[in-house]
Amino acid sequence: MGSSKSTLQHIPNAQELIQETGFSPAHIQRLYERFDLLDRDQMGRLRVPDFEAIQELAENPIGDRIIGAFFASGKDTVDFPSFVRVLAHFQPTDANRSRDSAPEPYTSPNRKLRFAFQLYDQDRDGKISRAELLQVLQEMLGLQVSDEQLQSIAERAIQEADLDQDDAISFEEFKQSLEKVDIDQKMRIGFLS
Amino acid sequence: MISTAELREAMKKLLGQQVGHRDLEEILRDIDLNGDGQVDFEEFVRMMSRGLFSVILMTWTVCTSEPLCWVVLSLSLWWTLLLVFIIVPSVAGISFGIRSLYMRALLQIFKWTSSQMEIRAKEKNEELYKPYSNGIIAKQPSLSLMQQQQQLRCCSSDCAFSDALFFSRRAVESIVDDEVTKCFSAQELENWNLLTRSNCRFRHISLRLTVLWGLGLLLRYCLLLPLRVALAVSGVPLLLVLTPLVSCLPDGALHSGLSEKVHIVCYGVFVRALTAIITYHHQENKPRDGGICVANHTTPIDIIILANDGCYSLVGQVHGGLMGLLQRALVKASSHIWFERSEAKDRHLVAKRLGDHVADKNKPPILIFPEGTCINNTSVMMFKKGSFEVGCSVYPVAIKYDPRFGDAFWNSSKCGIISYLLWTMSSWAIVCSVWYLPPMKREDGESAVDFSNRVKSAIAAQGGLVDLVWDGALKRSKVKDDLKKEQQKLYSKVLMFDRDLRNRNNI
Numbered sequence: 001m002g003s004s005k006s007t008l009q010h011i012p013n014a015q016e017l018i019q020e021t022g023f024s025p026a027h028i029q030r031l032y033e034r035f036d037l038l039d040r041d042q043m044g045r046l047r048v049p050d051f052e053a054i055q056e057l058a059e060n061p062i063g064d065r066i067i068g069a070f071f072a073s074g075k076d077t078v079d080f081p082s083f084v085r086v087l088a089h090f091q092p093t094d095a096n097r098s099r100d101s102a103p104e105p106y107t108s109p110n111r112k113l114r115f116a117f118q119l120y121d122q123d124r125d126g127k128i129s130r131a132e133l134l135q136v137l138q139e140m141l142g143l144q145v146s147d148e149q150l151q152s153i154a155e156r157a158i159q160e161a162d163l164d165q166d167d168a169i170s171f172e173e174f175k176q177s178l179e180k181v182d183i184d185q186k187m188r189i190g191f192l193s
Numbered sequence: 194m195i196s197t198a199e200l201r202e203a204m205k206k207l208l209g210q211q212v213g214h215r216d217l218e219e220i221l222r223d224i225d226l227n228g229d230g231q232v233d234f235e236e237f238v239r240m241m242s243r244g245l246f247s248v249i250l251m252t253w254t255v256c257t258s259e260p261l262c263w264v265v266l267s268l269s270l271w272w273t274l275l276l277v278f279i280i281v282p283s284v285a286g287i288s289f290g291i292r293s294l295y296m297r298a299l300l301q302i303f304k305w306t307s308s309q310m311e312i313r314a315k316e317k318n319e320e321l322y323k324p325y326s327n328g329i330i331a332k333q334p335s336l337s338l339m340q341q342q343q344q345l346r347c348c349s350s351d352c353a354f355s356d357a358l359f360f361s362r363r364a365v366e367s368i369v370d371d372e373v374t375k376c377f378s379a380q381e382l383e384n385w386n387l388l389t390r391s392n393c394r395f396r397h398i399s400l401r402l403t404v405l406w407g408l409g410l411l412l413r414y415c416l417l418l419p420l421r422v423a424l425a426v427s428g429v430p431l432l433l434v435l436t437p438l439v440s441c442l443p444d445g446a447l448h449s450g451l452s453e454k455v456h457i458v459c460y461g462v463f464v465r466a467l468t469a470i471i472t473y474h475h476q477e478n479k480p481r482d483g484g485i486c487v488a489n490h491t492t493p494i495d496i497i498i499l500a501n502d503g504c505y506s507l508v509g510q511v512h513g514g515l516m517g518l519l520q521r522a523l524v525k526a527s528s529h530i531w532f533e534r535s536e537a538k539d540r541h542l543v544a545k546r547l548g549d550h551v552a553d554k555n556k557p558p559i560l561i562f563p564e565g566t567c568i569n570n571t572s573v574m575m576f577k578k579g580s581f582e583v584g585c586s587v588y589p590v591a592i593k594y595d596p597r598f599g600d601a602f603w604n605s606s607k608c609g610i611i612s613y614l615l616w617t618m619s620s621w622a623i624v625c626s627v628w629y630l631p632p633m634k635r636e637d638g639e640s641a642v643d644f645s646n647r648v649k650s651a652i653a654a655q656g657g658l659v660d661l662v663w664d665g666a667l668k669r670s671k672v673k674d675d676l677k678k679e680q681q682k683l684y685s686k687v688l689m690f691d692r693d694l695r696n697r698n699n700i
Contacts, residue, residue, distance in 0.1 A: 037374060054374060055663050056367035059676035061684065062357060066364035090365050116358055136357060141688070142681035153688065157354070178354060186358045189366055 017081055021088035021106055027191055031087065035080050045077035046070070061140045065119055073124065089115045090189040110175075112187045117174050127168040130158060195232040197221050275423060279465055280458075292470050292622070296598070299621055303386050303597060306402060310385065313399050356684065373663045376568050379600045386597050388620060413619050417468070421618040424466035432459040433522045453504065460501045467494065469623040470598075473502055478629035480505070480558040480588035483551055485580050488590040489652055490562035491570040492603040493610065494617070495592055498625060505560035506550060510534055528556050544582060551585045558588065563645065565666040569602040570594050573653045574665035576645040586632040589648050591656035595624040628655045 008014040008025055011032050018028060036042075038050045051057060051067040060066070070078045070086050088106035104111055120128045120136055134154050141150065161169050161177040169177075200221060224232055224240045232240070387409045435455045442448040464471070479502070480486040486505060488495060499505060508530045511517060523529055530546055550556055563576035570593065581587065594601040599620025603613050617623065630651055635644045653660035 031369070034369060037378060038368075051368065054367055054371050056371045056373065057364055059680055060360055060364045060367065061677055061680050062360045063364050063367075063677075066361055066368070087365065087369060090362065116354070116361065119357060119361060120354075140356065140360065140681065141685045142678060144678075144681050144685035145689070149689075153692075161354070174354065181355045181358075183358075186355060187362055189362065189369065 011080070013081060017084055021084055022091060023084065023088065023191075028084065031084055032080060035083055045079050046083065047077055061142065062119070062136065065122075065136070065139065068122075069115070069119060086115075087189075090187055091191060092188045093184040109183045112183050113175055113178065114171070116178075116183075116187065117171050120174075127166075127170050128174065129168045130154060133157060133169075195237065197225055197230050197232065200224070200232060271423065272427070275420075275427070279424065280427075280462060292468065296470060296622065296624065299386075299598065302405070306385055306387060306405065309399060309402055356688075360680075360684075372572070372659070372661055373574075373665075376572050376574065376661070376665070377604060378569060379602055379604070380569055380571055380596045382596055386621070388599070413621070418615075418619045421466045421468065422615075424462055425614075425618070428459060428462035428466060429519070431462065433518065435459070436522045456500070456504055460497060463497045464501050467497070467617060467623050468621075469494070469498060469501075469625070471498055471501065471624075472626045474626060474628045476502075476629060478588070478631050479503055480590070480629070480632075482557060483554045484558045484586040484588050484632060485547070485551065485583060486558045486560045486588045486590055487563050487576070487580060487648060487652075488560070488592055489570075489573050489656065489658065490564045490567055491592065491594060492567055492601045492613075492617075494601060494623065495562070496560065498592065498627065499560060499590065502627070504557040506530060506557050507560055508532075508547070530559070540579065543579065547580070547583050551583055567603045567605060568665050569604075570596070570658070572659035572661045573649055573656075574661050574663055576649050577666075578641040578645050581635065581641045581645045581648070584635065586634050587644075587648055588632050589630040589652050589655075591628040591630065591652045591658075593626050593628075593656040593658070595626075598622040598624045601625070626656075630655055 008029060011017075011028060014025070014028055017023070018025060023031070035046065038054070039046055040050055040053065048067060048071075051070070057063045057067070070083065072082065085106070089112055091107045093107045093109065117128070118124070120132055122132060122135075134150065137150055137154055145153075158167070158169065161173050163173050163176065164170075222228075224236055226236055226239075387406050432455075435458075436452070439448065439452045439455050442451065486499070488499065496505075496507065506529050507523070509520075509532070511520065511531045511533055520529070520531055524531065528550065530550060532543065532546075547559060550559060559580075561580045563580055564574050565577055566574075568574055599617060599622060601617065601623055603610075608616070633644075633648055633651070635641070639647075650660050652658070
């Protein structure tokens, strides 16, 4: 134990992270401890097996997809700043403490929606194709529904959301369909202060 | 009467040709005080005692001139002190009350330490960093499937996309804080207990605290650790020597009485070697013969703590080396169940041997730790159903350690058993409470798994531990897919329900 200021010294770039993401110093400290705990081989970076070791995550149908969201394309390790940046999306919108000079705070509804969009759009082409939607539904439902039911669910979802009839859902259409949904409330984790 | 001639002959034989005739005559003259040519009994005694005295004197002069002999002397002095002040009272069952005094003194010091730290933090106008024992995020208690269904239903709107948000939030919550991973690291303390190991970010706070910490370090490593190691090291040969001795006796009241006494003495020595301050509750429920005793597992020391209060049969694999020696010695005293490595895989064989042992009412109860691995004493994880299938009474025991005096949890992936023992012996003390719960039996129609969960809840409730459904032994391998299927089933139910509702409304 010691004073909170001095304990952040061993975390690299702590002050920049605080500014960028809006987490408090205490949050960063706790997240660093969590990162350290998950990092089984103590290399300062997380790998996919480190995430897979979390038993509760293995229970989640789209757990693998969420794990993938932490890893930037082409990389197979996550360092602490990237870890924190992903988690920053799940802060409450009103807890935005980042400075005005930041391009767009992590907690804005737009950023949150973009994160959610990228969960679906795995090939990063800016559109959710029918195949990608089917894939997500397949993961969430597994073998519990038949193929036809799966197809019809996907069909309905696309019909409702696809406004320009190009058989794919762009980011704007995605935002439109989630208009009535309180994004902040759905994508928020109650970080204890 | 010994004649001087006889004595001369004897001396010549003893001392050989080195002693000259004149020296011999001088010696004899010294002995034969009245000069009658005969050595009577009194003169004989005087001669021998003078000889003994000179032997002691010689030894003393030799010893003090050699450093090795100093070491041997001080060690034997040490051992005598140990014997007198620790081992003998434990055998006789007397307690000087030193340990409770020690505990109270330590608690006062810890309180003072934390108040000092708070004062200093206020002076520097900074927030005192306290580890959050409640976690990073406000997590909802683990919901049953019904509750999860309801939550999903109210979250799910007409849009299919929002459901993925629900799962993604749950997933990220698990990444930030999950119940299982923190069960395998040492428990965090509210206040610092002057051990650097429980405060990995030790910073110089004030001179007084650092001095106190230094004094504590000195006390622990220079006084307590050598004392404890000496006790432990003398306890093991004691066990190895006494148990075969007792087993040589014919079966009977004397045999069982003595073997119990030996058991109590040896485990008493081990308990003192760890400075374990144990409080046993509800001893009327102590496991009796012909049953299985199950307890939550935190450290291998659990065995010593429980065996201190009764005889148990242990179950385990046969090891080689010192462990194997110990196992063989223990088997002579009472019946333990040791399996060869190949046999341990055969579940039917294991169940059969357990069943046979339990059926014999003369044998002591079997001690089993159904979690299969050491957990950090904040929670209880899934019990393996093997011991609950045998069909006898199960005696649950809850063990709770007080982490302020030393962390008892053994993280087998971080350190080996010897370094763990040294670590434990250089903490302040091991303070724990043991609760004996009333025996439980499997009800009609209850499956072994349900029975094990019932026992687990009882132990968790008594010990103030969190009752988790996760399997602790899986920490090194991947989780099965069954849990994921449960979640998928849940979601499909909700989705289908919504669709039916919508279809019905459309019609």
